[in-house]
Amino acid sequence: MRMAANGPTRKMRRRIFIVVVPIIAIAFVALLARICVISVVDGSFYQSKASNQQLRDVTINPKRGTIYDRNMTVLAQSATVWTVFISPNDIPDDDTRVEIATGLSEILELDYETVYQKTLKENYYEVVQKKVEADTAEKINEFKAEKGIGSIYLVEDSKRYYPYNNFASTVIGFTGADNQGLYGIEAYYDEYLKGEPGRIVTAKNAVGSDMPFQYEKRYEAKDGYGLVLTIDEVIQHFLENALDNAVSLHKVENRAAGIVMDVNTGEILAMATKPDFNLNEPFEIADEETAAAIAQLTGEEQKQALSEARELQWKNKAITELYEPGSVFKIVTGSAALEEKTVSLDTTFNCTGVIQIPGLDKPMHCWRLSGHGVQNFVDAMINSCNPAFVAVGSSLGATKFCDYVNAFGFMEKTGIDLPGEASSIVYQADQMGPVELASCSFGQSNKITPLQMITATAAVVNGGYVVQPHVVKQVLDQNDNVVENIGTTVKRQAISNETSATMRDVLEQVVVANGGSNAYISGFRIGGKSGTAQKLDADREEGEGETYISSFVGFAPADDPQIAVLIIVDTPTDGQIYGSVVAAPAVSEVLKQTLPYIGIEAQYSDDDLSQMDVTVPYVVGKDPMSAESTLTAEGLTAKKVGSGSTVVKQVPGRGSSVPKGSTVILYTEEGEEQTAEVPKLVGLTPSQANTALTNRGLNIKFDGGTTQQTGAVVATQSVAEGTVVAKGTVISVTCIKNDETG
Structure with missing residues (x-):
């Protein structure tokens, strides 16, 4: 085949x-x-x-914009710091890894093993530490140069600093580790402040190492915009000091808040909550008692308590918490009724101490159980009479009343440029029966923010115009040129100019006549109204007493208002609850300092001038007779100690401010000072306090304008009881009138 x-x-x-x-x-x-x-x-x-x-792509962080007060005082700024990183793939051997880990752990005060493990990573970018300060960065550069190590790098970053620590902390807010705004202005204006990051792009060769410098491309960061606030650093300090004093004096349980506002523009000149926190250490609990209590907890319980404590101290009480304003709200009810002409200044009300409301089993009470008797509208405002204002509210009716509640801005947020503004809880007309109308008329039942209350007050006294409050005045570019001005926004006119003028006069009489006397300031025309609101929904243990929010709103000058001040004190526990006693002195303290500061001069009456303090002249070196003559000419008396022919020492010293009639001790020979023990003055009447001090050879100085008021007593004294001081020493006291006006 x-x-x-x-x-x-x-x-x-x-x-x-x-x-x-x-x-x-x-x-x-x-x-x-x-x-x-x-x-x-x-x-x-x-x-x-x-x-x-x-x-390799490395981010260049921009410098966050600076925050200034209205006078260009720096309140928040960013300084250059460095991020330290290593390139593990560029480290040639294990000896170098050990050297890097040893050096960086010592300089940065880090755990050696943690740094060493970073050197073993298989990458070109491993962060070792962020936010490294300049002196530490310099040590790292010296270490690199000394050891000849090229795989350690430093990239510029920025860190936020707040020069005044706690100053305006709940308003300014703070940033996180990534420089993002977390609270306050820092959060609200984050898009303006944060800037745009840049980049450094570096080419790598075939084995993954960096190419030479010519293969590097740098895209510069764009720094953030700056902000000029409406806040005035000086006025802010006035407000914060007054709040600190009120919190301490009245043993406040649930913080206090205050606002100073330009009534015509809506600019917030100051806003504070006390106690507050340190902006440079925002995660630390500022309240020592709270921090100690949290330290005793463990596990999840501690974690939860810590989180709640932080959230509380960061909250801006002036805008995030609701409260029932109490009798301060009577200025709104009164304005509405005068505008609608359902009452006039001459309308009379008969207060028997109680008023029966249809649908309510028990009668509503006036703070004065015996009643005020027959009174006109002005007297009812001065007396802060609840039954009278129930009648005023009733004269309006639910629909008209709610129309004005809406017109004054209580049914909407104010629109302030801060995060976290709370929405009010107020009755609508169709929800409001006789009982609700009655309680709302004198400031109970409706819940609002302090900012809404001062905004409405501004409208009552500025001609009726509801202005939008704001805390930022200007936006600046990187060269501090103004790129945006934030001006006044007028929302509406709630009442006429005529009604506004009438209310200014009525509220000035409140301060002069009675309820607001603790806010009176000699030489200035002040208007205002106090409020005392029972916290009906407060959590209380069985047997605990009722709790209150005490408040006062004041404005000045009463004939041409420029500023308003509102202070609320949440749950005083020292036994005082009335806004006229707890909050009015704090408002007076702020106004007394702020008015001269903003250029409003005091206008003294002859009676005021006769009671004004005098400045002690310098008489050391004079003969006793000549010295006594000099002092007498100033309205002072002299007491000579010793038998010398020349005054060698005087108490009080030159420049001291003392009331007329005070005694100056003149020493005519060297020797031991005559001394006296300071007595307890708190609780005494001005006359009793004066006698107690003069009997001991000491001088008294009254701070505040209530010494002539019936019922005024000493609230604080500048030198503690039992302190031994030189005779002639001036002891300053503040007096308040213990009136129960709500």
Whole structure:
């Protein structure tokens, strides 16, 4: 038989073709599909992967914009710090790894093992420490140079600093570790302040190392915009000091808040909550008692308590917490009724101490249980008479009353440029029966924010215009050029100019005549109203007493208002609850300092001038007779100690401010000072306090304007009881009138 020739036959080749070609076709289609997936579907992934292998990208953080007060005092600024990172893939050997870990752990005060583990990572960018200060960065550069190590890098970053620590903390807010605004202005204006990050892009060679400098591309960061606030650093200090004093004096349980506002523009000149916190250490609990209590807890309980304590201290009480304003709200009810002419200044009300409301089983009481008797509208405001204002509210009716509640801004947020503003809880007309209308008329039942209350007060006294409050005045570019001005926004006119003028006069009489006497300031025309609101929904243990919010709103000058001040004190526990006693002196303290500061001069009556303090002249070196003559000419008396012929020492010293009639001790020879022990003055009447001090050879100085008021007593004394001082020393006291006006 003849054998077939070597090689596949035609039939075999045909079979191979039939089998192989489809396989090749399928493989080709699969390859095309894979290429399509890689280039189209996963293109960005592989492109990014290739870029990461070829490029190193380091972020340059921008410098956050500076925050200034209205007079360009720096309140928040960013300073240069550094991020320290290493490139583990560039470290040549383990000895160098040990050297790097040892040096950086010592300089940065980090755990050695933690740093060493970072040197073992398989990457080109491993952060060791952020926010490194300049002196530490310099030590790292010296370490690099000394050891000849090239795989340690420092990149500029910024860190936020607050020069005044606790100052305006709940308003300014703070930033997080990534320089993002977390609270307050820092959060609300974060888009303005944060700037735009830059980049450093560096090429890598085939083995992954950085290419020379010429292969580096730098995209500079754009720093953030600056902000000029409406806040005045000086007025803010006045407010914070007054709040601190009130919190301490009245043993306040649930913080206090205050606002100073330009009534015509809506600019917030000061806003504070006390106690507050340190902006440079915001996560530390500022209240020592709270911090100690949390330290005793463990686990989840401690974690939860710590979180709640932080949230509380960060909250701006003036805008985030609701309260029932109490009798301060009577200025709104009164304005509405005068505007609608449902009452006039001469309308009379008969207060018997109680008033029966349809639908209410028990009568509503006046704070004066015996009643005020017959009184007109002005007297009712001065007396803060609840039954009278129930009648005023009733004269309006639910619909009109709610119309004015809305017009004055209580049914909407104020729109202030701060985060976290709370929405009020107020009755609508269709929800309001006789009982609700009655209680709302004198400031109970409706819940509002302090900011809403001072905004409405501004409208009552500025001609009726509801202005939008704001805390930022200007936006600045990186060269401090103004790029945006934030002006006044008038929302509406709630009452007429005529009604506003009438209310200014009525509220000035409140301060002069009675209820607001603790806010009286000699030489200035002050208007205002106090409020005392029972916290009906407060959580109380069985047997605990009722709790209150005490408040006072004041404005000045009463004939041409420029500023208003509202202070609320939440849950005083020293036994005093009335706003006229707890909050009015704090408002007076703020106004007394602020009015001269903003250029409003005191206008003294003859009676005021006769009671004004005098400045003690310098008489050291004079003979006793000449010295006594000099003092007498200033309305002072002299007491000589010793038998010398020349005055060698005087108490009080030159420049001291003392009331007329005070005694100056003149020493005519060297020797031991005559001393006296300071008595307890708190609780005494001004006359009793004066006698107690003069009997001991000491002088008294009255701070405040209530010494002539019936019922005034000493609230504080500048030198503690039992302290031994030189005779002639001036002891300053503050007096308050213990009136129960709400």
